[in-house]
Amino acid sequence: xxxxxxxxxxxxxxxxxxxxxxxxxxxxxxxxxxxxxxxxxxxxxxxxxxxxxxxxxxxxxxxxxxxxxxxxxxxxxxxxxxxxxxxxxxxxxxxxxxxxxxxxxxxxxxxxxxxxxxxxxxxxxxxxxxxxxxxxxxxxxxxxxxxxxxxxxxxxxxxxxxxxxxxxxxxxxxxxxxxxxxxxxxxxxxxxxxxxxxxxxxxxxxxxxxxxxxxxxxxxxxxxxxxxxxxxxxxxxxxxxxxxxxxxxxxxxxxxxxxxxxxxxxxxxxxxxxxxxxxxxxxxxxxx
Amino acid sequence: xxxxxxxxxxxxxxxxxxxxxxxxxxxxxxxxxxxxxxxxxxxxxxxxxxxxxxxxxxxxxxxxxxxxxxxxxxxxxxxxxxxxxxxxxxxxxxxxxxxxxxxxxxxxxxxxxxxxxxxxxxxxxxxxxxxxxxxxxxxxxxxxxxxxxxxxxxxxxxxxxxxxxxxxxxxxxxxxxxxxxxxxxxxxxxxxxxxxxxxxxxxxxxxxxxxxxxxxxxxxxxxxxxxxxxxxxxxxxxxxxxxxxxxxxxxxxxxxxxxxxxxxxxxxxxxxxxxxxxxxxxxxxxxxxxxxxxxxxxxxxxxxxxxxxxxxxxxxxxxxxxxxxxxxx
Numbered sequence: 001x002x003x004x005x006x007x008x009x010x011x012x013x014x015x016x017x018x019x020x021x022x023x024x025x026x027x028x029x030x031x032x033x034x035x036x037x038x039x040x041x042x043x044x045x046x047x048x049x050x051x052x053x054x055x056x057x058x059x060x061x062x063x064x065x066x067x068x069x070x071x072x073x074x075x076x077x078x079x080x081x082x083x084x085x086x087x088x089x090x091x092x093x094x095x096x097x098x099x100x101x102x103x104x105x106x107x108x109x110x111x112x113x114x115x116x117x118x119x120x121x122x123x124x125x126x127x128x129x130x131x132x133x134x135x136x137x138x139x140x141x142x143x144x145x146x147x148x149x150x151x152x153x154x155x156x157x158x159x160x161x162x163x164x165x166x167x168x169x170x171x172x173x174x175x176x177x178x179x180x181x182x183x184x185x186x187x188x189x190x191x192x193x194x195x196x197x198x199x200x201x202x203x204x205x206x207x208x209x210x211x212x213x214x215x216x217x218x219x220x221x222x223x224x225x226x227x228x229x230x231x232x233x234x235x236x237x238x239x240x241x242x243x244x245x246x247x248x249x250x251x252x253x254x255x256x257x258x259x260x261x262x263x264x265x266x267x268x269x270x271x272x273x274x275x276x277x278x279x280x281x282x283x284x285x286x287x288x
Numbered sequence: 289x290x291x292x293x294x295x296x297x298x299x300x301x302x303x304x305x306x307x308x309x310x311x312x313x314x315x316x317x318x319x320x321x322x323x324x325x326x327x328x329x330x331x332x333x334x335x336x337x338x339x340x341x342x343x344x345x346x347x348x349x350x351x352x353x354x355x356x357x358x359x360x361x362x363x364x365x366x367x368x369x370x371x372x373x374x375x376x377x378x379x380x381x382x383x384x385x386x387x388x389x390x391x392x393x394x395x396x397x398x399x400x401x402x403x404x405x406x407x408x409x410x411x412x413x414x415x416x417x418x419x420x421x422x423x424x425x426x427x428x429x430x431x432x433x434x435x436x437x438x439x440x441x442x443x444x445x446x447x448x449x450x451x452x453x454x455x456x457x458x459x460x461x462x463x464x465x466x467x468x469x470x471x472x473x474x475x476x477x478x479x480x481x482x483x484x485x486x487x488x489x490x491x492x493x494x495x496x497x498x499x500x501x502x503x504x505x506x507x508x509x510x511x512x513x514x515x516x517x518x519x520x521x522x523x524x525x526x527x528x529x530x531x532x533x534x535x536x537x538x539x540x541x542x543x544x545x546x547x548x549x550x551x552x553x554x555x556x557x558x559x560x561x562x563x564x565x566x567x568x569x570x571x572x573x574x575x576x577x578x579x580x581x582x583x584x585x586x587x588x589x590x591x592x593x594x595x596x597x598x599x600x601x602x603x604x605x606x607x608x609x610x611x612x613x614x615x616x617x
Contacts (some may be wrong), residue, residue: 124303126543127595131550132587133310135568136580140314160543217435221554224437225569239438243558248445249456257445260438267433268426 012202012280021276028269032262036085039078047071047079047233058254065254068245073238077259080235083146084216084223084263087234090150091157091215096208098154099161106162107169108192115166122162130156130218138227146229153219161207168203172196202281209274213267220263235259292609296599300592307588311581312361316354370585371578375571381582384567389586391459391563394480396552399487400541400594407495408537412530414496415503416522424496431493436551440486440558447482454482457560483559487552491544498540502533535606542598545591553587564590 007014016022045051054070056062064073106118137152138144172178178195222228223236224243242248242255364370370381414424434442448456460466460476506512506529515525553565560566568583570576603609 120299120302123299124306127300127303127546127591128307129546129549129587129591131546131553132568132584135553135572136310136314136584156546163543213433218550220435221437221550224435224554225557225572227572239441243441248441248449251449253445256441257438260435260441264430264434264438268429271429271433 015280016277019276019280021272022280023276025269025272025274025276028265029273032081032266032269033085035078035262036081039074039081043072043075043078045072045075047076049075051075055250055252057252064258065252067241067255068247068250068252073255073258076233076238077235077262080233080238080259081262083229083232083234084220084236087146087150087153087219088212088216090147091153091219092208092212094150094154095157095215096161096204096211099158099207099211100165100204102158102162103165104169104192104196107166107173108188108196110166110170110173118162119166122159125156126159126163128156131221134218134222135225135227138222142230144228144230146232149219149222149229150215153215153222157211157215157218161211164207165200165203168200169196172199202277206274206277209270209277213270216263216267235263292603293599296596300596304588304592307585308362308365309358311584312358315577315581316357365585370582373571373576373579375574375576375579381578384579385564385582385586388562388564388567388583389590391556391561392552392565392590395483395487395555395561395563396548399484399491399552400545400548403488403491404495404537404541407492408499408530408534410492411496411499412503412526412533415500416507416526421500425500428493428496428500431489432497433493434490435554436486436490437554437558439490440483440555443482443486443489444558447485454478456482459562479559479561483555483561486558487548487555490551491548494544495537495540498537499530499533502536503529506530506532535602538598538602538605542595542602545594545598549587549591 048071050070051072052062052066052070054066054068056066058065062072062074064077066072067076102118102122106115106122109115133156134152137155138149141148173196175195178191181191181195219228220234220236223234224240226237226240228234228236238259239256242252242259245255247253247255368382370385373379373381373384376384410424411428414421414428431439444456448454455461455478459479460472461479464472464475466472503526507525512525512529515528549565552563553568555561556563556566557569564583564587568580568587571579571583
């Protein structure tokens with residue numbers, strides 16, 4: 001009986017753990033995170049280390065095969081995954097935070113000076129082709145670490161969040177309970193915290209997932225162009241090396257296709273979590 | 289209508305201004321002193337001194353105060369002078385860009401328009417058919433989650449190497465001479481197909497998912513229920529839903545243009561397709577700063593023009609924008 005009471009009180013949680021999309025997404029996502037965390041334990045090599053004969057397809061010794069120079073692709077992938085996840089986490093967090101604050105402030109003061117200014121800035125950053133901007137910034141920064149990369153990726157990732165959060169705030173603002181708080185002269189910050197932010201929690205969570213996906217995609221793109229962190233390994237860099245060595249023409253699909261496949265699975269899993277949660281929070285979508 | 293357009297134009301002008309300023313400032317204030325590196329590279333080239341005189345003094349004008357350098361940069365920009373390429377010396381950057389931008393247009397424009405139209409249609413039919421939905425949605429999610437360059441590699445591997453149908457790099461074969469004959473056009477088409485296809489497919493997934501959700505949302509709205517109670521056919525309701533769902537999709541197109549152009553840069557890298565993106569990355573590898581700046585500028589102009597086109601389309605298809613703003617000016 002106690003269990004039943006628990007699910008009654010946490011209805012959303014119940015729908016979340018019974019939603020097929022959420023289950024699938026969480027399982028795949030956790031598997032890939034586990035690969036990044038524990039993967040290095042399963043490999044005796046370093047990612048730069050010579051691990052055996054080159055040009056070998058996947059086998060028992062080398063799960064993802066070896067590169068042309070005889071490095072273990074599995075090792076490179078698990079270490080690269082760490083860096084990629086870290087960049088996604090950092091950049092996604094920064095971009096979501098900036099987007100949320102800008103969108104929030106802008107929506108709350110809609111039609112007044114802060115809104116006009118912030119939206120101008122947002123629209124401007126929205127039109128700039130992010131990769132071109134990233135390329136030009138990265139190209140002139142000779143030394144780049146993971147944090148630098150996260151910052152430049154985040155700098156171009158926040159605008160759509162700001163716009164979406166702004167319109168969400170605008171629609172919440174005209175709700176009756178917000179008007180009631182206003183009439184009763186509640187302080188601005190209390191209205192923001194209790195009336196608006198509390199009602200946007202689910203939305204914010206989904207924005208974060210999408211930002212995580214978006215920032216991973218753009219940072220991998222940068223890495224593929226050789227403009228990622230100057231030291232260490234990342235998934236984009238593994239694939240860049242493969243292309244530079246003409247791996248596809250040599251038939252070495254394991255070197256080029258596998259790292260990207262894992263990345264794509266990671267992003268698909270997060271999309272599934274996102275869509276699943278959308279159905280959880282939005283009962284109208286549940287029907288289908 | 290006037291106010292809507294004016295507002296948009298102002299934003300685009302400010303963006304352009306910002307981009308040019310960035311383009312001017314980054315090489316000047318970035319660590320590693322790219323300008324002195326440039327100067328030293330030019331001094332090795334034949335006729336380098338003339339270049340120094342004609343370009344550096346005019347554009348960089350290093351002996352002048354910063355503000356004057358800045359104005360000089362704008363002046364030469366409006367004169368169409370983007371400097372001279374180092375890697376393809378002595379070709380002016382403007383000429384190189386003029387040749388490259390055609391390749392961007394011929395893969396981007398068809399890929400964007402076709403994937404938007406077909407993606408919306410597919411998404412709409414997937415939204416109302418549960419069987420198709422269960423099969424198609426994972427496919428769409430897979431497409432939209434793929435990094436552009438990885439998908440390009442996949443297409444290149446499957447169609448270009450395993451099946452061997454299409455050539456995997458460059459815009460046309462080295463043995464071909466560009467011209468209006470069938471042999472060349474066929475060769476050009478074969479080279480064009482894979483970059484186009486991978487751009488087209490990756491975008492397709494996103495539009496389909498968006499339209500599917502819109503259709504499900506729209507068929508649950510009050511107007512749809514009202515129509516249903518009046519006895520309207522399901523097809524008619526769906527058609528109204530589709531038309532309503534198109535508007536956010538047009539906005540979505542405007543938002544994702546930057547990402548699409550970025551995707552094109554990466555796709556061109558995979559296929560060595562000589563558009564602006566490929567050119568820009570080559571220029572970075574060779575420290576050809578003028579060329580980097582020129583490519584950056586034109587990529588931005590391309591996105592701005594595309595955005596403006598989408599704005600105009602939005603204005604045409606959404607009567608609310610047309611009318612609510614018309615009275616105010």
